[in-house]
Amino acid sequence: MRREPLLRKSRFSDDQIAEASLRLQCRNEIVVYGDIAADAQTWQTLRARAIAFIDNAHTKNPERAGLDLKELRTALRDQPPEVFEALILHLCADDFVRKGPVIARLSHRPALPPDLQLAATKIREALSKKPFDPLSRKEIALNPHAGQALRFLIEQGEIVDVGQNVILLRESFEQMQNAVVAFISERGPSTVSDLRKELRTSRRVIVPFLEHLDRAGITKRNGDERTLHERLVRDSFEHESAKLN
Structure with a gap:
């Protein structure tokens, strides 16, 4: 339980409680972690269960x-x-690591099992056929194996989940991003239609793709047009100035 409510309810002084807590800790009868004080056996049981699940x-x-x-x-x-x-902090102080929404052993290295490797290969091939206008996520993940392989490729950064059912190979995504930046740098504010034609893609792909760039701070929407984000323009200017100096 939390230590603060325990202290408020107790008739003993803070010093007496601290001394008793230290004595119990030394005898391995309680575990104190942060603001939590727990019976040692109960805590170790909870920790063991968590490790088993991981x-x-x-x-x-x-x-x-x-x-x-x-x-x-x-x-x-x-x-x-x-x-x-x-509990999570206690685990991560030892042999575990928190990675965003997940927890794993420090030694864990994600790897595709043999039964998913073929599915991953097929996904790469399917997305590379029309790199700027690939099949939708639903069309790619047609079965559980394909879904698992796709999730792995996204988590490893090999595929970018753009959103709205659009996924792209990392290489294709970066090529499209560079093309958008180059086009707007040269032509100025550009519409969805301008950029769709330049990249020879579909509206299904270009709309969520540009929204992704907006969120990433690459582009900025002004009405029906996109401009480069001020930060990107500033960084580019500073880079060019440094080259001249």
Whole structure:
């Protein structure tokens, strides 16, 4: 439980409680982590259960970056937020690491199992046929194996999830981004139609792609036109100035 409410309810002084807590810690009877104080055996049992769930996730889905923290919390029967957070911090102080929404062993390296490698190859091939106007995510992930392989490729950064059912190979995404920046730099404010024609893609792809660039601070929408974000223009100017000096 949290230590602060415990202190407020106690008739003992802070010094007496601190001394007693230290004595119990030295005897390995309690665990104190952050604002949480727990019976040592109860805490170790909870920690062991969490580790078992994480290890099982690594074994069952070696292609994934780790176990989703929401899944772990549900598996642990929805511990109070402060207890769950203390548990995660305790794990990450040892052999585990938090990576965004997931937790994994430090030694874990995502890898596609043999039964998903063919699916990954087919996804790469499908997206490379029309790199600037590829099949939609739904058309790619037609079965569980394809879905798992696609998730792996996205997590590893090989494929970019643009949004609105659009996915692109990383190389294609970067080529499109560079083309947009070059076009706007040369022509000035540009419409969706201008950029769609320049990239020879479809409206289905270019609209979410440009919205992705807006969110990333590459482009900025002004009505029906896109300009380069002020930060990008400033960085480019500073880079050119440095070259001249």
